[in-house]
Amino acid sequence: xATVRIPTxxxxxxxxxxxxxxxxxxxxxxxxxxxxxxxxxxxRICDETGAVRRFVNVFVADEDIxxxxxxxxxxxxxxxxxxxxxxxxxx
Amino acid sequence: MTPDVQFVVLGAGxxxxxxxxxxxxxxxxxxxxxxxxxxERSNLHRQVLYDLGDVGAPKAExxxxxxxxxGLEAVAxxxxxxxxxFGPWLSGFEPDAIIVECTDSPALKFACNDACVAQRRxxxxxxxxxxxxxxxxxxxxxxxxxxxxxxxxxxxxxxxxAEAGVLGSAVGxxxxxxxxxxxxxxxxxxxxxxxxxxxxxxxxxxxRTIGGRPRSGCRCRAVHPxxxxxxxxxxxx
Numbered sequence: 408x409a410t411v412r413i414p415t416x417x418x419x420x421x422x423x424x425x426x427x428x429x430x431x432x433x434x435x436x437x438x439x440x441x442x443x444x445x446x447x448x449x450x451r452i453c454d455e456t457g458a459v460r461r462f463v464n465v466f467v468a469d470e471d472i473x474x475x476x477x478x479x480x481x482x483x484x485x486x487x488x489x490x491x492x493x494x495x496x497x498x
Numbered sequence: 499m500t501p502d503v504q505f506v507v508l509g510a511g512x513x514x515x516x517x518x519x520x521x522x523x524x525x526x527x528x529x530x531x532x533x534x535x536x537x538e539r540s541n542l543h544r545q546v547l548y549d550l551g552d553v554g555a556p557k558a559e560x561x562x563x564x565x566x567x568x569g570l571e572a573v574a575x576x577x578x579x580x581x582x583x584f585g586p587w588l589s590g591f592e593p594d595a596i597i598v599e600c601t602d603s604p605a606l607k608f609a610c611n612d613a614c615v616a617q618r619r620x621x622x623x624x625x626x627x628x629x630x631x632x633x634x635x636x637x638x639x640x641x642x643x644x645x646x647x648x649x650x651x652x653x654x655x656x657x658x659x660a661e662a663g664v665l666g667s668a669v670g671x672x673x674x675x676x677x678x679x680x681x682x683x684x685x686x687x688x689x690x691x692x693x694x695x696x697x698x699x700x701x702x703x704x705x706r707t708i709g710g711r712p713r714s715g716c717r718c719r720a721v722h723p724x725x726x727x728x729x730x731x732x733x734x735x
Binding site: 414415416425460461462463464466469471473474489491492493494495496497498 | 509511512513514541600601602603604607624625626627628629630632646647648649650651652664669672673695697701702706708709711713
């Protein structure tokens with residue numbers, strides 16, 4: 408299963424876990440399975456069309472999926488998948 | 499020693515204070531401090547340029563005065579920046595000034611990125627939330643902040659520090675890291691670091707670099723259509 412790194416703003420959906428493991432063959436399947444396990448999380452990552460939101464990046468093994476096959480990017484068992492939203496704090 | 503470059507620091511709060519101290523540590527001699535806010539008692543633990551005697555005073559004025567006492571040429575701009583007026587305002591600074599973006603406004607960060615790209619300015623931009631920090635250095639021809647994040651997050655989906663929490667020391671590390679990137683840019687030592695987003699995961703102690711390649715279709719490619727992306731090999735070797 409792939410390891411998915413969960414950013415701070417989304418940990419409320421994963422009971423505070425910063426890493427979860429999800430079985431999937433592609434990013435699209437991974438996001439669907441992530442939603443099945445942690446309901447509500449996918450809409451924070453994807454818009455109503457299913458595309459990854461423009462202020463969120465998804466990386467498979469440190470490669471931006473926009474430079475790969477986007478949602479069809481393959482995911483292997485040993486892969487680490489990172490979800491990285493823009494943040495703005497600092498005050 | 500950092501060359502005699504003008505550093506324009508936007509925001510003198512949790513990120514800006516350590517960034518200003520980091521610039522001082524890095525040998526900066528000329529600094530402009532921009533912030534419209536006033537010092538609050540509740541933020542003193544992480545806004546480390548201020549003390550109880552400064553509560554209620556303009557942050558930019560206090561920060562600049564503190565830096566002047568340390569021998570820097572520091573100027574305060576206690577003004578409120580807006581995304582709409584940002585570009586024309588920025589154009590008044592020296593062409594080779596390095597902009598250090600430390601505000602907590604998503605819209606302003608993107609406006610700053612766009613203005614710096616359009617005006618061919620060097621920029622260091624950062625943010626921090628919880629135990630996580632982001633930092634990126636941008637220079638003419640490099641990937642920019644929009645190459646990594648295409649749009650600002652909507653406010654409804656942007657947790658504030660109050661909601662998500664923030665550890666003052668994590669903001670401090672991120673602010674100092676921004677200053678380090680800015681000083682390295684000034685010294686011409688950060689050519690391999692520009693265009694990459696550094697993600698500081700301060701809970702796990704992991705620093706990752708993201709991106710580095712200009713994104714096809716990004717507006718920075720329209721501004722610099724013929725420039726080659728910078729090297730994406732080793733960083734800080």
